[in-house]
Amino acid sequence: MQGSDEWLQDVLIDGLQMLLALRLRDAPPADTITMTLDVWLLVFRSRPMRWxxxxxxxxxxxxxxxxxxxxxxxxxxxxxxxEYPAPPPPPALPPPTSKMPEHVREKLAQLREHFSLKKR
Known part of the structure; x- marks a missing residue:
């Protein structure tokens, strides 16, 4: 995990509170929600994920x-x-330009000549 994971506890608390508010079947009793949070934290921290x-x-x-x-x-x-969404894609690189520096063009020309002479 990168750096501190205090945010993880905060997000889990918010998420579990939201689920409790839905009054879902098989929800943990209110007096065990702290223990439920502890278990969820343990599970999330144990995952081989890059947070x-x-x-x-x-x-x-x-x-x-x-x-x-x-x-x-x-x-x-x-x-x-x-349900954890995939990470956003990395920023795209700018498209390549056809403006090759002169020294690179010269080096390519030398390499072409060198390899074309070896074939003869």
Whole structure:
């Protein structure tokens, strides 16, 4: 995990509170929700995932929303993780330009000549 994961606990608390508010079948009793949070934290921290404090919180919130939209009974951590969106793609590189520096063109010409002489 990159850096501190305090955000993870905060997002899990929000997500579990949202699920509790839905009053889903098989929800944990209110007096065990702290223990439920501890177990969910343990599970999420144990996953071989690369958490990023810049993008992971919003993606995890989205996963909880996706689960809440479909849930008829209390979900497992695996169900939330299954809804965890893929990371955003890296920024695209600018398209290549055809403006090759002169020294590179000269070196290519030398290499072409060198290899064409070897074939003869």
């Amino acid at each position: 990023d404090s810049a993008t992971s919180p919003q993606r995890l919130r989205q996963a909880f929303l996706n689960v809440a939209a479909k849930a008829e009974r209390w979900p497992t951590p695996a169900q939330v993780l299954a």
